[in-house]
Amino acid sequence: MAFDSSGGKCVIFSxxxxxxxxxxxxxxxxxxxxxAFSISACSRDPRGEEVDGQHYYFLGVxxxxxxIEEGALAEWEEVYTDTFYGTLTSELERIWAAGKTVIFDVxxxxxxxxKKIIGKNALAIFVQPPSFEALENRLRHRSTESEEKxxxxxxKAHIELDRAPEFDFILLNDELNRACKEAEAVVRKFISx
Ligand SMILES: Nc1ncnc2c1ncn2[C@@H]1O[C@H](COP(=O)(O)OP(=O)(O)OP(=O)(O)O)[C@@H](O)[C@H]1O
Ligand SMILES: Nc1nc2c(ncn2[C@@H]2O[C@H](COP(=O)(O)O)[C@@H](O)[C@H]2O)c(=O)[nH]1
Numbered sequence: 405m406a407f408d409s410s411g412g413k414c415v416i417f418s419x420x421x422x423x424x425x426x427x428x429x430x431x432x433x434x435x436x437x438x439x440a441f442s443i444s445a446c447s448r449d450p451r452g453e454e455v456d457g458q459h460y461y462f463l464g465v466x467x468x469x470x471x472i473e474e475g476a477l478a479e480w481e482e483v484y485t486d487t488f489y490g491t492l493t494s495e496l497e498r499i500w501a502a503g504k505t506v507i508f509d510v511x512x513x514x515x516x517x518x519k520k521i522i523g524k525n526a527l528a529i530f531v532q533p534p535s536f537e538a539l540e541n542r543l544r545h546r547s548t549e550s551e552e553k554x555x556x557x558x559x560k561a562h563i564e565l566d567r568a569p570e571f572d573f574i575l576l577n578d579e580l581n582r583a584c585k586e587a588e589a590v591v592r593k594f595i596s597x
Contacts, residue, residue, distance in 0.1 A: 414496075414518065415506070415595075417507070422543030424542065428577065432584075436595070441509070442496065444490060444492075445468060445471060445480075478521060489510070531577050536562075575587055
């Protein structure tokens, strides 16, 4: 579906699974009131404490495919086999209508697609883990995925790490507090420009 990408600003956080983008995005939402989170649609079931309409719109596979048919998604992807994720155009419109800057937590291909769609109104940030070993440890210690899913995410991470130079800014997430402060400074500057 075509939509007016000049309606407001966007900050996109992308990274391989486990790099820490959700942690940093949640920190920013607590610190920068001009930001509002783009709640993605997805086809998977809620995990742990996740709430429908807060963490994701949990549509199931059929519900998600219906949104594709309706042209309701600005971008979407089958991020892992049989699991669809995407950005509803209505989310962007809702947030921009409220006069806020959209903040995204999306995978690397989704982030680059959004950067292309939104153009100069987007700041695309790649969250870089300090090493591949650190990424693997973070994913394991989070204890949310099966071994099979961890292996799938790590295989994808190899390809995603090579795409870091295509982003506007590479944020090293070594020490979390330092990385959050740096992210906050970069985002505040972008919003004020
Ligand atoms: N700088 C850091 N040092 C150590 N642990 C961290 C750091 N940043 C995040 N973590 C931890 O690493 C794990 C992965 O972080 P997070 O869930 O934010 O990653 P993600 O990139 O959003 O992954 P996904 O794409 O799967 O949602 C979490 O348990 C988080 O607490
Ligand atoms: N292309 C998109 N990717 C998205 C979107 N929302 C989330 N994601 C990414 O999917 C994976 C898996 O997430 P998880 O919650 O199952 O761990 C992760 O990399 C997310 O960032 C989206 O709208 N579009």
